[in-house]
Amino acid sequence: MPHDLYFPQDHLLALAQAAGTQLGLSPAHAQAIAQVVVAGQRDECHSHGLYRLLTVAQTIRAGKVRCDAVPVMTQRGRSIIRVDAQFGFSPLAFETGLPALVAAARENGLAALAINHCVHFTALWPEIEALTAHGLAALALTPSHAWVAPAGGKQPVFGTNPIAFGWPRPGPYPYVFDFATSAIARGDLELHRRAGTQLPAGCGVDAQGAPSRDPLEIMQGAMLTFGGHKGSALATMVELMAGALIGDWNSQQSLAHDAGAGAAPAHGELILAFDPVAFGNRPLPELQQMAESLFSSIEVQGARLPSQRRFAARERSAQAGIAVSAGLYAEIQALRSSP
Amino acid sequence: MPHDLYFPQDHLLALAQAAGTQLGLSPAHAQAIAQVVVAGQRDECHSHGLYRLLTVAQTIRAGKVRCDAVPVMTQRGRSIIRVDAQFGFSPLAFETGLPALVAAARENGLAALAINHCVHFTALWPEIEALTAHGLAALALTPSHAWVAPAGGKQPVFGTNPIAFGWPRPGPYPYVFDFATSAIARGDLELHRRAGTQLPAGCGVDAQGAPSRDPLEIMQGAMLTFGGHKGSALATMVELMAGALIGDWNSQQSLAHDAGAGAAPAHGELILAFDPVAFGNRPLPELQQMAESLFSSIEVQGARLPSQRRFAARERSAQAGIAVSAGLYAEIQALRSSP
Numbered sequence: 190m191p192h193d194l195y196f197p198q199d200h201l202l203a204l205a206q207a208a209g210t211q212l213g214l215s216p217a218h219a220q221a222i223a224q225v226v227v228a229g230q231r232d233e234c235h236s237h238g239l240y241r242l243l244t245v246a247q248t249i250r251a252g253k254v255r256c257d258a259v260p261v262m263t264q265r266g267r268s269i270i271r272v273d274a275q276f277g278f279s280p281l282a283f284e285t286g287l288p289a290l291v292a293a294a295r296e297n298g299l300a301a302l303a304i305n306h307c308v309h310f311t312a313l314w315p316e317i318e319a320l321t322a323h324g325l326a327a328l329a330l331t332p333s334h335a336w337v338a339p340a341g342g343k344q345p346v347f348g349t350n351p352i353a354f355g356w357p358r359p360g361p362y363p364y365v366f367d368f369a370t371s372a373i374a375r376g377d378l379e380l381h382r383r384a385g386t387q388l389p390a391g392c393g394v395d396a397q398g399a400p401s402r403d404p405l406e407i408m409q410g411a412m413l414t415f416g417g418h419k420g421s422a423l424a425t426m427v428e429l430m431a432g433a434l435i436g437d438w439n440s441q442q443s444l445a446h447d448a449g450a451g452a453a454p455a456h457g458e459l460i461l462a463f464d465p466v467a468f469g470n471r472p473l474p475e476l477q478q479m480a481e482s483l484f485s486s487i488e489v490q491g492a493r494l495p496s497q498r499r500f501a502a503r504e505r506s507a508q509a510g511i512a513v514s515a516g517l518y519a520e521i522q523a524l525r526s527s528p
Numbered sequence: 529m530p531h532d533l534y535f536p537q538d539h540l541l542a543l544a545q546a547a548g549t550q551l552g553l554s555p556a557h558a559q560a561i562a563q564v565v566v567a568g569q570r571d572e573c574h575s576h577g578l579y580r581l582l583t584v585a586q587t588i589r590a591g592k593v594r595c596d597a598v599p600v601m602t603q604r605g606r607s608i609i610r611v612d613a614q615f616g617f618s619p620l621a622f623e624t625g626l627p628a629l630v631a632a633a634r635e636n637g638l639a640a641l642a643i644n645h646c647v648h649f650t651a652l653w654p655e656i657e658a659l660t661a662h663g664l665a666a667l668a669l670t671p672s673h674a675w676v677a678p679a680g681g682k683q684p685v686f687g688t689n690p691i692a693f694g695w696p697r698p699g700p701y702p703y704v705f706d707f708a709t710s711a712i713a714r715g716d717l718e719l720h721r722r723a724g725t726q727l728p729a730g731c732g733v734d735a736q737g738a739p740s741r742d743p744l745e746i747m748q749g750a751m752l753t754f755g756g757h758k759g760s761a762l763a764t765m766v767e768l769m770a771g772a773l774i775g776d777w778n779s780q781q782s783l784a785h786d787a788g789a790g791a792a793p794a795h796g797e798l799i800l801a802f803d804p805v806a807f808g809n810r811p812l813p814e815l816q817q818m819a820e821s822l823f824s825s826i827e828v829q830g831a832r833l834p835s836q837r838r839f840a841a842r843e844r845s846a847q848a849g850i851a852v853s854a855g856l857y858a859e860i861q862a863l864r865s866s867p
Contacts, residue, residue, distance in 0.1 A: 265807075269637040298606075299608065430665065436815055480771075482778075493680055
């Protein structure tokens with residue numbers, strides 16, 4: 190049984206920030222990254238928790254990120270906010286663009302934040318929740334590294350290409366989902382490889398294109414999208430909307446740039462924000478009530494809304510402190526004190 | 529073997545328009561509907577071809593549509609075009625809003641068309657192609673009747689809730705997909721019921737929530753989404769974005785309004801348009817070339833892009849005329865001459 194330690198949020202924020210600074214990040218980047226990894230840890234979303242600081246460290250050591258990049262924001266017309274991350278990590282770029290995105294969505298009913306040239310390792314739900322907190326609906330898309338074959342193919346073209354969406358519910362928690370368009374997450378594939386276990390059927394093909402459940406064979410072949418040709422179409426949409434549309438790299442270009450370094454992907458991201466009051470032409474509570482009626486129809490029959498496990502973990506963390514395994518805590522401590 | 533007849537497009541447009549007028553539609557509605565059903569027939573997309581005039585007739589006879597509704601367009605801020613279809617069929621509402629949507633997308637980089645209070649029976653790809661023809665990317669969402677249970681549930685909440693997306697390729701044909709978020713189309717379920725055949729596994733549950741492959745049991749129970757909880761999340765997004773966001777009915781309300789009449793669903797639709805030149809900050813051909821490189825990576829390995837079968841059918845129709853089965857042709861002729 191792994192041994193868990195429990196910490197107040199502020200302690201972990203300070204630890205994560207100190208680790209980031211020690212790794213060479215500017216204070217602004219270290220702080221923005223600390224916020225998202227501690228949020229992941231708080232929600233027991235471990236693949237995007239403090240553990241991700243190891244990805245950050247690996248990416249920095251591989252020389253694949255600018256530790257002191259200062260994101261440059263420009264507004265294109267009234268509704269498009271562009272933030273060039275200058276090959277720095279994405280969280281600071283998102284923070285830089287967020288206020289202008291919210292303002293533009295309020296003013297025009299909808300607006301977009303296009304982040305270019307960022308190094309990306311985070312989940313998308315923290316960004317979605319930052320928008321739903323303002324009473325906006327939001328949709329976010331980003332490519333990754335090319336690990337996933339199109340339906341009917343066997344060679345990697347797509348990244349795990351997450352799609353995240355949120356709707357501002359009354360009360361503390363929004364409706365929010367955030368999922369990979371690959372059949373499983375890349376992290377799960379790596380866990381299976383380390384454990385030497387087989388994957389569920391339908392997650393990948395070997396180098397010859399034959400269905401495989403072996404993680405090593407799939408790494409030499411390709412992962413598959415969820416949902417057959419429909420998931421493959423959605424993965425294509427992510428490449429186009431968060432790639433060609435915003436003039437940025439696709440997942441193949443990101444992987445080529447990585448050149449085997451094992452660093453976080455480098456590409457763009459697209460975030461859309463929608464003001465229900467402007468779209469629905471009536472007060473927000475009235476539109477929210479329409480949505481609540483939908484959610485009730487789902488929950489009354491015992492089906493779950495996405496992210497409920499995360500929100501329950503968030504409640505636990507608020508009560509008892511944020512759990513961190515003793516081993517991971519030691520690794521993050523080591524990052525902080527490494528030369 | 530069904531016997532096919534071949535007609536020039538203009539002949540079928542005139543026939544479809546005459547049938548619509550005979551059914552009581554205003555000339556503007558009859559013309560807008562003729563355009564979309566003949567486009568479906570031309571592309572051998574038979575579930576949305578001339579056959580759909582029978583749905584139109586059924587909906588009119590059930591008293592569930594206003595045959596002479598005049599769509600009312602208003603602009604909300606700079607980026608939101610609203611068209612109230614006044615409980616008329618949707619194609620005329622889309623035509624009414626299209627020029628303003630294109631203009632707003634060009635001016636602001638992105639824009640939305642929210643259609644309210646429409647009766648909806650068409651595929652979404654004709655609308656997507658109307659936008660890609662202007663060099664825009666586009667995303668369209670609409671609910672339908674509540675036939676589909678959420679993941680983990682057994683009672684219908686969602687419609688078949690299609691998602692359609694398009695990207696403007698150079699050359700005659702865009703990249704475009706248009707799929708139901710249900711595991712199979714409602715029309716396929718009905719075909720299986722009529723034929724007395726079983727469905728593939730995973731398409732539905734019986735009234736007790738047990739997996740079923742029997743079309744009648746599924747009609748008494750519920751259809752399922754594609755892709756498990758991910759498809760279910762996307763179906764929820766469609767209900768929210770093309771429902772609560774725009775202050776319109778969801779699929780449950782549409783089905784309640786139908787009250788067993790078997791008419792086309794009544795609700796809203798959301799169409800988003802994106803100008804790549806504004807987002808990508810460089811000439812369209814350069815951004816298109818980035819997308820073409822992605823498409824090549826898909827096609828070079830023998831995988832297919834969506835809609836290629838439709839485009840091949842369109843070529844055939846241009847050469848040889850549009851094929852209509854003799855039986856369907858007789859049915860449409862009968863609509864035209866019915867009292």
